Amino acid sequence: MGARLELDRLSYRYPGADDCAVADLSLAVEPGEIIALLGPSGCGKTTTLKLIAGLLESEGDVRLDGRSLRSVPPERRHIAMVFQKGLLFEHMDVEANVGFGLRMRRTLKSQIAPRVHRALDQVQMSDFARRRPLELSGGEQQRVALARALVTEPRVLLLDEPLSALDASLRDDMRELLLHLQRDGGHTTVFVTHDQQEAVRLGDRIGLMFAGRLSMYDEPEAFFERPPTRKIAEFFGATNFLEGEYADGVLRTAIGELKLAARVTPGRRTVVIRPESIRLGNGDNAFSARVLECRYLGTGMQYRFAIGSQTVVARLPADVTLTAGETVALQLPPAALWPID
Amino acid sequence: MSDLDREMGTFLILLRNKIRNVPISIAALLALLPLVPVALWSVSGSWRFPALWPEAWSLRGFRHLAEPGTRFAEALATSLGIAVAVTAASIVVALPAGIAIGAHRFRLRNLVILIVLLPILVPPLAVTLGIHGAFIQLGLADTAVGVILVHLVPAVPYAVLILASVFASRSGEIEATARTLGAAPWQAFLHVTLPQIAPGLAVAALLAFLISWSQYILTVIIGGGSVLTLAMLLFSAASGNDPVVTGALAVVFALPAVTALLLVLRLLRPRVDRAPALDRVRWAPGSN
Amino acid sequence: MLAPALVVIGGLFGGGLADALAQSFGWFPALGMHDLELDAWRAVLRDPAILHSLLLTLYVAATTTAISTILAVALALALRGSSARLPMAILHLPITIPYLLAAVGITLLVSQSGLLARVIANLGFIDEPRDFPPLVYDPYAIGIILTYVWKETPFITLITLALLRGAPEELEQVARTLGATRRQCLRHVILPRIMSGLLAAAFVAFAFTFGAFEVPLLLGETSPPTLPVLAWYEYQSLDLADRPTAMAVALIIAIVTGVLAVVLLRLSRRFFNV
Numbered sequence: 001m002g003a004r005l006e007l008d009r010l011s012y013r014y015p016g017a018d019d020c021a022v023a024d025l026s027l028a029v030e031p032g033e034i035i036a037l038l039g040p041s042g043c044g045k046t047t048t049l050k051l052i053a054g055l056l057e058s059e060g061d062v063r064l065d066g067r068s069l070r071s072v073p074p075e076r077r078h079i080a081m082v083f084q085k086g087l088l089f090e091h092m093d094v095e096a097n098v099g100f101g102l103r104m105r106r107t108l109k110s111q112i113a114p115r116v117h118r119a120l121d122q123v124q125m126s127d128f129a130r131r132r133p134l135e136l137s138g139g140e141q142q143r144v145a146l147a148r149a150l151v152t153e154p155r156v157l158l159l160d161e162p163l164s165a166l167d168a169s170l171r172d173d174m175r176e177l178l179l180h181l182q183r184d185g186g187h188t189t190v191f192v193t194h195d196q197q198e199a200v201r202l203g204d205r206i207g208l209m210f211a212g213r214l215s216m217y218d219e220p221e222a223f224f225e226r227p228p229t230r231k232i233a234e235f236f237g238a239t240n241f242l243e244g245e246y247a248d249g250v251l252r253t254a255i256g257e258l259k260l261a262a263r264v265t266p267g268r269r270t271v272v273i274r275p276e277s278i279r280l281g282n283g284d285n286a287f288s289a290r291v292l293e294c295r296y297l298g299t300g301m302q303y304r305f306a307i308g309s310q311t312v313v314a315r316l317p318a319d320v321t322l323t324a325g326e327t328v329a330l331q332l333p334p335a336a337l338w339p340i341d
Numbered sequence: 342m343s344d345l346d347r348e349m350g351t352f353l354i355l356l357r358n359k360i361r362n363v364p365i366s367i368a369a370l371l372a373l374l375p376l377v378p379v380a381l382w383s384v385s386g387s388w389r390f391p392a393l394w395p396e397a398w399s400l401r402g403f404r405h406l407a408e409p410g411t412r413f414a415e416a417l418a419t420s421l422g423i424a425v426a427v428t429a430a431s432i433v434v435a436l437p438a439g440i441a442i443g444a445h446r447f448r449l450r451n452l453v454i455l456i457v458l459l460p461i462l463v464p465p466l467a468v469t470l471g472i473h474g475a476f477i478q479l480g481l482a483d484t485a486v487g488v489i490l491v492h493l494v495p496a497v498p499y500a501v502l503i504l505a506s507v508f509a510s511r512s513g514e515i516e517a518t519a520r521t522l523g524a525a526p527w528q529a530f531l532h533v534t535l536p537q538i539a540p541g542l543a544v545a546a547l548l549a550f551l552i553s554w555s556q557y558i559l560t561v562i563i564g565g566g567s568v569l570t571l572a573m574l575l576f577s578a579a580s581g582n583d584p585v586v587t588g589a590l591a592v593v594f595a596l597p598a599v600t601a602l603l604l605v606l607r608l609l610r611p612r613v614d615r616a617p618a619l620d621r622v623r624w625a626p627g628s629n
Numbered sequence: 630m631l632a633p634a635l636v637v638i639g640g641l642f643g644g645g646l647a648d649a650l651a652q653s654f655g656w657f658p659a660l661g662m663h664d665l666e667l668d669a670w671r672a673v674l675r676d677p678a679i680l681h682s683l684l685l686t687l688y689v690a691a692t693t694t695a696i697s698t699i700l701a702v703a704l705a706l707a708l709r710g711s712s713a714r715l716p717m718a719i720l721h722l723p724i725t726i727p728y729l730l731a732a733v734g735i736t737l738l739v740s741q742s743g744l745l746a747r748v749i750a751n752l753g754f755i756d757e758p759r760d761f762p763p764l765v766y767d768p769y770a771i772g773i774i775l776t777y778v779w780k781e782t783p784f785i786t787l788i789t790l791a792l793l794r795g796a797p798e799e800l801e802q803v804a805r806t807l808g809a810t811r812r813q814c815l816r817h818v819i820l821p822r823i824m825s826g827l828l829a830a831a832f833v834a835f836a837f838t839f840g841a842f843e844v845p846l847l848l849g850e851t852s853p854p855t856l857p858v859l860a861w862y863e864y865q866s867l868d869l870a871d872r873p874t875a876m877a878v879a880l881i882i883a884i885v886t887g888v889l890a891v892v893l894l895r896l897s898r899r900f901f902n903v
Contacts, residue, residue, distance in 0.1 A: 055802045074805035075813075081806040083799050091821040101807030104817070145803075152807055362716070364707035368786075369716035372723050375734030375779060378744045382737060390742045390758055391750035438634035453631060460642050461833060462890045464840015466857050467879035468642050470864055471649030474657060494641050501634055555727030558842040558861070572729055579733050579847055591733050598725035606718050 002188030003064045003155040005029040010051050010060040012044075021047040022058070023212040029156075029205075034182050034189040036203030038196060040235075044212040045192040049158045052190065053081045064155055075104070080149035081158040084165055086141035088133035094120070094144050095129040101152035119151035120144075122181060139170040143177070150181065157182070159191035163198060175202060196223075196236055208232060224274065229341050233272045240278070240312045242337075243270045251337075255308045259284050261334040269339055275302065277336035278314035282329050285337075289330040291322045305330055376595070382588030402589030412569060417593070420554060420571040423485060424597075427492045427553035428546050431500040434493070435545065439504025444513060460498045468494065469562050476563060483567040491563045492556055496549040503548065507541030547601040554597050646883070653876035669873030679878060681853040686882075689770050689855060690839040693777040698831045700778070701785035706815070708786070709793055723783045728776070732847045735776040739764040765848045772848040773855075777841075781834040788830040792823040825897040832893050836886040856882050 010025040022044040029035050037045045051058040054074040062069045069077055080101070088097050099116045107115075120126045123143040133141060142162065149157060162178060163171045179202060182189050193199050199206045200220040207217045216223065216232055227233035230241060244253035246269040251258040260271065289305035289312070300318050304311060307330065314330065322328060382388065386399030406413040441447075442454060460468070472491055473482060481487035515537070519529040535542075557572040564570075575594050578587040651657070655666045673679055711717070723731065739745050746761035755761055765772030796819060804818045805811075845855040854862065856878055863875035 050802065053802070053806045055805060073810070075808045075810050079806060081803065083803055087797070087800050087803050089800070089818060100804070100809070100817070104807060104809040104813050148807065158806070361711055362713045364704065365711045365713050365716040365720070368704055368708070369719035372720050372783060375731065375738045378737035379730070379734045391747045393747050393751055434633040434637050437630035441630040453635070456638060457634060460638060462836050463883045463886050464836060464857070466840055466842060466860055467649045467876065467883045468645035470860070470876060470879050471645035471647065471652065472641060474648045474652055475644060490641065493637050497634060497637050551725055555729065557729055572727065575729055575733065576843070576847065579729070579736070584737060587733060591730050594730050595726060598727065599722070602718065602721055602725050
């Protein structure tokens, strides 16, 4: 079973850099939980993993089950990290790669082989034990790298963009395998990704990072349904922002009055609505909208509408067929309008 | 954690970054060390044991070189002329070979690389003695042309290696782009390839120049004393016992090496060495 | 495209080698020598003086290579991640400085009246130059070895640095998170990765010092001379009968390095290639 991981005000500045790569980052991961660190490239996600692993010397503290890891070198932390490219040792075959950590920690020889084989079995690479890393595909290398980390029975598993180097077709398999192994082994896991879909599908919780700082740390739904800021809403694909003056339960915007389900303090306010929350039809907050543009998305249709001077984007089921120039009734359900800062 | 802890941590990290430069500084000092007495002797007037510093300064050594009897001017001109000729010939010979080895895969490529490397792997003395025999018959012995030819033996392999590494790191896609934009092959080479490989070309040229400039034994064997170079003057001075003249000659002899180094550092910012050449070409002992 | 280079190297190098071989067997038509014979080789292989020279030359080259390689690896590991530009530039200097000049510098530094002896004298340990141990023209060839170490260490260091650059830092980081200490990283991850390139660089240094001429002629004892110096003495001899001997000695140099190159090639293919 994995350990409880706490990051306490972690900060790191690369030598010679002006800005901190990671600034004042605190969060906790419960035992057996898998969390995603999500953010655009260069936001400090990978640096955070290296700080957790002890590969870079940070300010602040990392604690495992309450015990500080300050001045504990990486090899004694029992925190295994899997890098984006797998990074197998090219001068060793697959079996030797997977057994590496056990050999370094001087595990009894008689125990190494069975544990290595079990680990290879878990990632379905048993038939490749004698292969050299260069003879493996990217997906195979990634699985060996995963086995190499799991075999050391880490208290925390760190994954740096584990899926991004893989083809789309391999990605689904690898994701399922990862989830399966993580749940089975109960490893406390932190993974890093720039892909919000991946974060949502894999993570129990998501830590969203911008410029070295943790902007939000919550369950995936919260990022879609209750984004606190416009930046976070945009990162999660929200495109429709409506601004107005709030008073007496309604927001007075350029396109008219909007009823809100959420409680809002009076004043100048912005609300966001996700494209998939917009519906055709009448009711509260219904407006007459002209179709500007339609695009086929495979799983549905995406339309751009003009409501007066405001443009909104909506995703509608594929059986709805509208043509550009047509005018329809469009509803923005009050419950789907979320106020942001 | 207290603010004091935090400050201490920051301080320790800073200190470690400073300490990191200590080994390189020591290494650099050791690298300079043998050149210190050379430079000091060249301008010393009197420097008796056990003084650490010349007791009197003078330009006697350099003035001595300027006297006609020393044949210094002649040797300097010969060394320069031969080195320039070797440089030009090396580039002409090595450029096509560098392109072929660096940018193309062909049968027997490893064999070709091995042949090119042979003069580096096998000391050239036997070869030069053999060449001398042949040059006597061809009338090239005791001539500058003969010396230039024999200098090519060590110069060309290094030039080929460097140029091959330059071309190995190029995909050819930029030239392909130029072609789709209407450039003929020669135009693509002239306007796209050449400007981009210029630094590598310059490094190869500098190295060829230095190799020729530094040669002693090859020049002595083939030149037979009729071709007098600076290396030969320095050798006979070093065998004598006037460290002031030796020092002065040595300083002149060191000038191209120092200049070349400054140039190379300018040309190739981060990596400047024979190393990437040997490393990237995947040559014999590491190739597969 | 390969033709010019192959003609130059094949013609000069191959031709010279063939000519040297022919002359070692006593075949030199220009001087009226037409008989193929093994006399020179027989004499050379039996001559204890030549064996001495061979051993001395091997000693100098092997010692130089070992010291330079060990220093270079240590230095390269220490220099990784160093950002000091000026010292780095200075470190390149010995590579471009001619061997002849290096020998002059080392002499002025470590000879009995050299700078080092002066420093020791000023510290009060010695009074006169002859109290200082002879480090040039000495039986242990210390001056020669010092000169070569000064020249070869930066060369191997820079190659090692390039090799280390080829091994991403993250590879070591992976090893660390899997439980390897710094020392284990070096032993199990870094060294295996750079070994074949390092061997190649060490060999280039060995081959050069084994066959080089200027430094031992300038700094060595006259007896026994190193093989290249011996070959040169024989070649300069007025007696034409010594020519085949000179050629045979010079060829021994080529053969020893050639054989070593083949052995190393095999070894590194077998053990280090991935």
